Amino acid sequence: MSEPLNPIVYAIPVFLATILIEAGFAWWRKAKVFDLADSLTSLHFGVMSQLAGAVTKFAAFGIYVLVFDHLRVTTWSMNSLVAWTAALILYDFCYYWLHRMGHEVGVLWAAHVVHHSSEYYNLTTALRQTSSGALLGWIFYLPMAVMGVPPLMFVTVGLIDLLYQYWVHTELVGRLGPLDRILVTPSNHRVHHGQNDYCIDRNYGGILILWDRLFGTFVEEREGEPVVYGVRKPLASYNPIWGNLHFYSDLWDAVKRERGLFAKLGVLLAPPGGWGHDPTKDGFDPQAFKRYATAPTPATLAYVVFQYALINIELVLLLIALPRMSSVEATCDGLFMVATMTAQGGLLEGRIWGKRLEQARLFIGAGCAAFAPSLFGFDAPPMARAGFVALALVCLTWLTTRLPAASSSRARTANA
Ligand SMILES: [Zn+2]
Ligand SMILES: [Zn+2]
Incomplete structure (x- = not known):
């Protein structure tokens, strides 16, 4: 079955x-x-x-x-x-x-x-x-x-x-x-x-x-007081790995500061910020809030949209093939996708490491498709493998020659 x-x-x-x-x-x-x-x-x-x-x-x-x-x-x-x-x-x-x-x-x-x-x-x-x-x-x-x-x-x-x-x-x-x-x-x-x-x-x-x-936790939306979305300690990043880890990192710092097992456990169980400065206790001024934003070029956005379309296809293929894949194949496939999305986050932030990571993963992806396709668990015909290699090389060339030189400068823009 x-x-x-x-x-x-x-x-x-x-x-x-x-x-x-x-x-x-x-x-x-x-x-x-x-x-x-x-x-x-x-x-x-x-x-x-x-x-x-x-x-x-x-x-x-x-x-x-x-x-x-x-x-x-x-x-x-x-x-x-x-x-x-x-x-x-x-x-x-x-x-x-x-x-x-x-x-x-x-x-x-x-x-x-x-x-x-x-x-x-x-x-x-x-x-x-x-x-x-x-x-x-x-x-x-x-x-x-x-x-x-x-x-x-x-x-x-x-x-x-x-x-x-x-x-x-x-x-x-x-x-x-x-x-x-x-x-x-x-x-x-x-x-x-x-x-x-x-x-x-x-x-x-x-x-x-x-x-x-x-x-006792219900409140109705208020007329005339627009909701400002997000959290008081903003993520201010497009990096999906950091987005998943940043609060664990804060917790780890707080645990290290405490002395004794119970105090350390207390940090984990306390409300967020209960062990230090709690930004939710500060009064909030909706007028002063600025949304996080960088200034990716239209070419960067188009590139990231294109890569997202490919990632979706990869995800569907992975979810379909997963029951038949070995753990090595599934891990390689998953890590490749995580590297792809992290690189896209770096590109959206204008980070030089984003461009370098994207170049590296395209290079590795093309190499694996050409010489070690079984790493990704797909028994792809030669034509499909050749197509993947060609696509990766086109992306690599386009990324290297057309995308602007990445900079580490970032900006927060006014709430539109
Ligand atoms: Zn929700
Ligand atoms: Zn929630």
Whole structure:
């Protein structure tokens, strides 16, 4: 029997089509809700999280199955609509607490901060997902295993919960009346992504906003006080590796400063910034806020868009081929994609290392396609390999001769 296909493979075309529709509407309404460099970075984070998830989610799901097999008190019927509905509501309840702790516990915020690092709010922000969420996130769902929710039911309702949250990441849908007080909607989730004083640590729900109303974390979007998106300590980078690691780095510095095991553990469990300067405690002035921006040339942006299109094809091929690939092949393929996206981040920032990394990975990619194609797990025919080599060499030549000399100068521009 063939392996079931990762459902994200089907979702990717829907994501891309709806992003284009949203961008078209935004252009038509002259709404400045997109920034191409920011959106490309969000999409890179999305691809990175899929690559990381291929490894970490497998382990986390294994623990769920283990607990279900040995510790469950009963077994929910897979044939009951009531059981499916209850499982979705139960998952959403567990998600609320995972998400809330993701904001209130330092080591969990280190993973979740990725999702909040965009200073724009659009459908690409929804795909700005963490790569380390599965490291600790599974703990919050173990009650479902103990209660007897079958693993297939668990992953299905988890996928529904995740996919539901996609559509709410838009500024183009206004208030929806009573729905805003029952379900998670664009209006109340905009508040969740805000850094205005009234938005901090509010509206954690996944599908139901009722949890926030029940546990005292709900607030309505305010008229006349536009939400400023992002976090108080800005990422200020398009590098997807640094975007995933920067808060772990802050935590590590704070842990090193403490003396004694309990004090060090306390740093991990304290609220973000609870062990030092907490930027969320400062009053926030929306007028003074400047969005992070660099000044990539149109040629750089076009190049990064083109590479993103190729990365998407690579991701789909990888997700399809993954069950048949060896761990060496999958690792080589994954690292090549991570190097590609990191280099694109460097190019968008105008970094010289971005250009050097991109040149190096194109050179290595062409060499592997020519002489060691099995490294990437594909049994490609000679024509396809020759095509890949030619494409890499064209990119390499174009990058070297046409892209402007990279500089390390960066600029923050005024909030448009
Ligand atoms: Zn959040
Ligand atoms: Zn969100």
